[in-house]
Amino acid sequence: MSTLAAMAVGTAGLVSLTAGSARATESGQNGLLSSNASPKTVEEHADGTALWRSTGTPVAQDVSWSSDGSAVVWSRVDGLCGVYVSAPDLTGAWNVPHGAGVGCYGRHPAFYAGNQRLVYQGPGPTSGLGVDFSVSQLYTTAADGSDAANSHTYLLGADDSGANDTYPRVSGDLISFTRTPRSTNPDDLVPQVWVHNVKTGTTTEAVANAANADISPDGKTLVYTRPGSQDLFTANIDGTGEKQITTTGATVGHQTPVWSPDGTKIAFSDGAGTLLFDVATGAETPVPDSGTQPAWQPVNAQAPKPPTPPTSPPTTPPSTPPSTPPTTPPTTPPTSPPGTPPPHVPLVQRVAGADRFDTGVKTSRLLWPGTSENSQIHAQAVVLATGASFPDALAGGPLAAAAVGPLLLTDSATLTPETSDEISRVLVKGGTVYVLGGTSAISQHVVDTLTGRGFNVVRLGGQDRFSTSRMIAAQVERLVPAQPGEPSAAVVATGTGFADALSAGPLAALAGVPIVLSNGAVLDPDTRAFLGGKAVLPVGGPAFAALGLTPHPGTACEDLAGSDRYSTSAAVARCIAWIRASAAIAPSTFTGVATGTNYADALTGGALMGVFGDPLLLTDPAVLSGPARDILLGEQRTVGLVEIFGGTNAVSALVERQVVTVLAGRALAPMAGTDVGGSVAGGPGATLGTSTRPGALRVFRSTTAPMP
Numbered sequence: 086m087s088t089l090a091a092m093a094v095g096t097a098g099l100v101s102l103t104a105g106s107a108r109a110t111e112s113g114q115n116g117l118l119s120s121n122a123s124p125k126t127v128e129e130h131a132d133g134t135a136l137w138r139s140t141g142t143p144v145a146q147d148v149s150w151s152s153d154g155s156a157v158v159w160s161r162v163d164g165l166c167g168v169y170v171s172a173p174d175l176t177g178a179w180n181v182p183h184g185a186g187v188g189c190y191g192r193h194p195a196f197y198a199g200n201q202r203l204v205y206q207g208p209g210p211t212s213g214l215g216v217d218f219s220v221s222q223l224y225t226t227a228a229d230g231s232d233a234a235n236s237h238t239y240l241l242g243a244d245d246s247g248a249n250d251t252y253p254r255v256s257g258d259l260i261s262f263t264r265t266p267r268s269t270n271p272d273d274l275v276p277q278v279w280v281h282n283v284k285t286g287t288t289t290e291a292v293a294n295a296a297n298a299d300i301s302p303d304g305k306t307l308v309y310t311r312p313g314s315q316d317l318f319t320a321n322i323d324g325t326g327e328k329q330i331t332t333t334g335a336t337v338g339h340q341t342p343v344w345s346p347d348g349t350k351i352a353f354s355d356g357a358g359t360l361l362f363d364v365a366t367g368a369e370t371p372v373p374d375s376g377t378q379p380a381w382q383p384v385n386a387q388a389p390k391p392p393t394p395p396t397s398p399p400t401t402p403p404s405t406p407p408s409t410p411p412t413t414p415p416t417t418p419p420t421s422p423p424g425t426p427p428p429h430v431p432l433v434q435r436v437a438g439a440d441r442f443d444t445g446v447k448t449s450r451l452l453w454p455g456t457s458e459n460s461q462i463h464a465q466a467v468v469l470a471t472g473a474s475f476p477d478a479l480a481g482g483p484l485a486a487a488a489v490g491p492l493l494l495t496d497s498a499t500l501t502p503e504t505s506d507e508i509s510r511v512l513v514k515g516g517t518v519y520v521l522g523g524t525s526a527i528s529q530h531v532v533d534t535l536t537g538r539g540f541n542v543v544r545l546g547g548q549d550r551f552s553t554s555r556m557i558a559a560q561v562e563r564l565v566p567a568q569p570g571e572p573s574a575a576v577v578a579t580g581t582g583f584a585d586a587l588s589a590g591p592l593a594a595l596a597g598v599p600i601v602l603s604n605g606a607v608l609d610p611d612t613r614a615f616l617g618g619k620a621v622l623p624v625g626g627p628a629f630a631a632l633g634l635t636p637h638p639g640t641a642c643e644d645l646a647g648s649d650r651y652s653t654s655a656a657v658a659r660c661i662a663w664i665r666a667s668a669a670i671a672p673s674t675f676t677g678v679a680t681g682t683n684y685a686d687a688l689t690g691g692a693l694m695g696v697f698g699d700p701l702l703l704t705d706p707a708v709l710s711g712p713a714r715d716i717l718l719g720e721q722r723t724v725g726l727v728e729i730f731g732g733t734n735a736v737s738a739l740v741e742r743q744v745v746t747v748l749a750g751r752a753l754a755p756m757a758g759t760d761v762g763g764s765v766a767g768g769p770g771a772t773l774g775t776s777t778r779p780g781a782l783r784v785f786r787s788t789t790a791p792m793p
Contacts, residue, residue, distance in 0.1 A: 113302075113346040113385030117173070119148045119157070120359045122376030124671040126175060131350075131361060133373030143169065143178055144671070148380045149195040149255075153388035157380075158194045158203060158228075162674070162725070168194045168205055170228065170391065173382070182230045195255045196228060198283060199389035203228050204240055204253045204260055221249040223262060229392040241281060241288055250279075256300035256344075258284040259322070261307065263296040265458065274457040278309055280322060291324040296458075299343045299351075302383075308342045308351055312457050313513075317342050317353065317362065331362060333369060345381050352379035431724050431750035435741060437732035438503075441472050441685035442494050444731055446507045448689045449491035451728070452696065453511045464490035464511040468692070469504070469531075470521045471497045475583040475684040476550035477522030480557040480600045482590030483576075484519060484545075485692040487564040487597065492692035494685060497527055500534045514539035519560070522546045522553055550580045551602050555615050558599030565597035574598045574620040574782070574789055577628045581605045583684040584650035585625030587691050588657045588703060591677075592624070594695030595661060596785035606630035613792075620789035625653050633793045642788035647712065650681045651703055655712035658700035660788070665698070668781045674725040677701040678713065678744060680735045690730030698781065706736055709743040717747045724748065 117128045117135070126139040126148060139145070145159040150173075158170050158181075168191040171178035181194075181203065194205040207224045223240040226232060240260070241250070252263045260281045266273050276296040281288045291307060292298070298309035300322065308319050308330075315334030320327040330351075331339055337360070342353040351362040352372070359375035362368075372379075436451060438444035453464045468485040470478035472494035485492040491511065495501045508518065518535050520527050523546035535542050545560060547553040558575060567573045576593040578586040580602030593600050601616060608616070608631045623629045626646040629636055637643040641663035647653035658676075665672060677694045679687035681703030691701045702713040717727070727744055729736050745752050 113152075113154070113383030113388065115345045115347050115350075116150075116154050116382030116384040118352060118359065118372060118375065119150070119173075119380045119382070120354075120372070120376035121146050121148070121378040123162075125376070127374065127376050128173065128382075129372070129374065131352075131372055136374055137174070139175055143171075143175055145169070145175060146378065147193050148378065149193075150380060150382045151196045151200045151388075151391045152383055152385060153200065153390050154382045154384050156196075156200075156391045158196060160192050160194065167191060168203065181226060181228070191224070193252055195253055195260075196391065197255045197258075197260060200391040201228055201389070202226065204255065206251050206253060221251050223250045223253055223260075227392075252297055254299045254343075256302060257304050258282055259300050259304055261291070261298045261300050263298070264290075265296075272457075274455050276312065276458065278307060278324075280307075289323075291322065292320055292327070293324075297341055301344045302346055302348050308344065310340065310342065315339055317351065330364075330367070331369070337369065341378060343379050343381055346383035346385070352381060354379060429722055431721070431727060431748040432753055433727045433729065433741065433745045433748065433750050434753040435729040435732075435736075435755045436690075437730075437735075437755055441689075442496075442501045443503050444686055445472075445492070445494045445689035446503045448693050448730060449493060449507055449511065452693060453491055455510045456513050464516075466490040466517040466519060467508050467512050468492040468519045468521065469508075469527065469535075470494055470688065471526045472501070472685055473497050474526070475688070476580060477526045477546065477553045478684075478688055479550070479578070479580060479583060479586040479602060480554040481519075481521050481688070482587070482692040482695045483593040483597075483599050484521075484557050484561050484564075486594035486695040487561045488517070488519060489696075492689050494689060495527065495531060497525075498530065499528070500531045505534075508535070508540070509538070512540065515541060517541045517543055519557075520544045520546070521557065523548075551604060551609055551612055554580060554600065554602040555612060558601050558615070561597075561599035572618060572620050572791075574622070574785060575616060576600045576622050576624055577603055577616070577632060578624045579603050579605050579627035579631070581627070582650075583687075584681055584703060585628065585653055587679075587684060587687040588650070588654040588701060589624035589645075590691040591694040591697075591699060591701050592622075592657050592661050592664075595664065595698030596782045598782065598785065603628050603631035608632070616792045619792050621792050622785070622789040624657060642785075651705065651710040652712045654681065654701070654703040655716050658702060658716045661698065661700045664781050664785055664788070670698075670781060672723040673697075673699040673720070674723060675699045676717070676720060676724050676727050677730060678704055678727060678736065678740070679730040680704065680706040681710070682706055683735065686731035686735050690728070693728075704736065704740060706734075707739065708737070709740045709747070714743070714747055717744060721748055 118131055119128045124144045126145050129136040144162050146162055147160040149158050157173050161167055161169050168181045169178045191205040191207050194203050197204055203226050205224055225238055225240045248264045248266050250262050250264050254261045262279055263276050264279050265276045275294055277290050278292040278295045278298040280291050295309045295311050298307045305322055306319055308317055311318055315338050316329055316331040317339045318327055318329050338355045340354045342351050344351055349364055352359055354377040359372040359379040361370045436447050438447045466488035467490045468481045470481050481492050493504045495504045518540050520542055532542050545556040547556050575598050576589050578589045578600055586600055589600055605627045621632055623632050623634055624645045629646050636646040642660040645656045647656050675697055677690050679690050694701045702716055704710040704713045729741055
């Protein structure tokens with residue numbers, strides 16, 4: 086598991102990016118449907134009435150209801166990590182304590198054992214300063230936190246299965262979960278649905294080649310998804326009698342299915358919202374104003390109530406749980422939970438490989454799951470650039486975000502082995518690989534190798550770096566077209582150096598626009614013609630000069646030309662923050678740091694930051710640069726994770742310690758696992774920034790000038 090993955094809600098590992106959440110589908114009347122419209126939680130009846138949206142903090146994902154409907158348990162993603170129990174409106178939230186620091190890594194929690202215990206997904210045991218992110222297991226703890234000292238306990242005993250166990254769901258005495266073998270061979274990563282009987286202690290495989298199962302309230306039927314299919318399937322609890330119950334998977338995604346408490350419907354996500362499948366008629370109906378990760382409240386006054394938390398939990402829980410399950414959430418919940426919250430501790434992690442190619446692969450594994458993993462996000466393409474030089478690669482970051490996939494590096498003459506393996510891991514046969522640059526950048530042999538393995542290769546390479554950037558920009562515009570009546574827009578940065586364009590990449594990706602390269606302080610005629618009629622935003626002094634524009638110091642997004650590459654990078658980070666705030670997008674909870682003296686790690690890391698629309702700060706490799714320090718100081722109360730891209734030869738250990746000190750944060754062990762944590766909660770539309778880009782683009786255009 087990686088550290089990043091649940092940030093894509095904002096992030097795999099730290100707060101894993103695995104799909105969906107554990108939800109207790111207990112019997113009762115159908116109460117409220119909750120869903121995740123990050124950063125808000127939505128609760129409503131299935132017909133859209135009694136609609137309520139959370140405001141402010143906390144930011145919850147993986148919501149699961151108690152069997153009596155009086156409480157919810159969830160994972161927190163706004164910096165105060167861990168598993169929390171609260172009232173349905175998220176008030177009175179308190180952090181369930183966990184031994185060995187595992188509470189920070191809990192995902193997919195659910196009540197079980199009459200609401201007296203919690204099951205959740207976590208990483209491997211602690212080792213040294215970190216945890217084993219390549220291992221994912223199920224853990225159990227008391228719902229009232231009373232066994233905190235011993236709560237780092239395997240639900241299924243010692244970790245000797247040789248597999249990763251994820252995605253627990255509960256119905257009565259049964260817990261279903263997904264088991265995937267641990268292997269470096271993508272062909273081996275075929276998930277299975279297993280069922281654990283709490284009462285008998287038995288654990289059995291139910292369905293092969295299946296994942297994300299939910300158990301019907303009567304404990305007799307599984308509903309689940311299948312790798313390679315967008316439809317839903319059901320089977321008896323022992324795996325017999327399989328049926329495909331939906332037929333619209335070619336046009337509608339069916340993710341994270343969950344039974345209704347009365348067993349007549351199945352809620353699922355299409356990646357953008359929640360829909361209902363009627364078991365009797367087969368009809369599929371959207372739920373108005375909903376998000377992803379549906380969870381259904383059972384209205385069952387006869388069910389056991391959750392225990393009263395300890396008298397002094399980390400935050401104060403509700404003193405008296407409601408006597409009856411709520412049917413209408415409060416219309417104006419508090420903007421923050423009562424009591425004193427746990428301290429905000431930003432986390433700092435390094436992702437580093439043996440070389441630039443391996444670092445690029447490990448950066449990809451922070452987010453993108455393998456093709457056999459059932460998750461809400463999958464790479465739809467790969468962008469491939471040479472690791473030997475920067476010119477053709479500079480415009481690739483926004484393309485990676487638009488194409489929804491990682492940016493990877495390769496040797497120019499032959500396909501680098503680790504990059505080859507990563508392409509096969511994240512991309513299905515027939516998937517598109519965008520090759521940046523002509524044959525001098527990436528040889529025809531590399532293209533032929535990819536084509537021979539069944540990938541669709543699109544080369545974007547012109548006569549020089551400037552024509553290549555125009556070809557890449559045109560492809561971004563095809564993938565993210567301007568709305569009717571709106572002008573196109575572009576970021577402009579010099580192509581004679583790499584720093585300005587790398588800093589600008591996440592900004593362009595946030596707005597869904599391309600980067601176009603100038604020849605230093607000059608625009609060649611073809612580039613000027615390409616930019617004609619577009620709204621343009623220069624980054625760096627040479628780009629301002631090339632466009633004939635003047636920076637306005639102190640004005641957000643009009644001062645993107647600092648005295649050096651580090652101050653320009655900081656100015657871009659401030660511009661990203663201003664655009665997010667103006668577009669009513671939550672502040673960044675994720676920030677990247679990379680060296681400003683070499684391009685490779687910032688290129689692959691910046692492409693990842695662009696997927697989230699979060700900033701990449703450049704720094705002097707030996708000591709944290711002042712402009713980067715100032716941005717981090719300003720983010721001290723909002724950022725949850727800082728990822729340092731590259732090893733200590735690229736960004737020194739001193740810089741890492743300085744980042745931790747500035748943030749008053751905590752360092753994690755370097756990302757070293759081979760398994761990604763799964764998919765972003767809420768799917769790419771909700772959590773990777775694509776759903777926010779229209780608003781961001783409108784604000785972005787308000788800061789740009791028409792092409793002179």
